[in-house]
Amino acid sequence: PVLQVRNSGGAVLVSLNVNGIQEKKPEVRRLLERSGAAVMALQETLLRPEDWVLRIPGYHCFSA
Numbered sequence: 001p002v003l004q005v006r007n008s009g010g011a012v013l014v015s016l017n018v019n020g021i022q023e024k025k026p027e028v029r030r031l032l033e034r035s036g037a038a039v040m041a042l043q044e045t046l047l048r049p050e051d052w053v054l055r056i057p058g059y060h061c062f063s064a
Contacts, residue, residue: 028056
């Protein structure tokens, strides 16, 4: 995965390009915990509309 972390006014923002989020969900959660990210944007190329919805406790998850 490609990771970019930017500090914008004290908030940590993370952009992550993943290929197969279903298999990497534990890694993504650990990254969120370690980075203290306020916002994480995931770019998933394999996710289809009929696939499961990502949920991570303590975060609001949505897809577009």
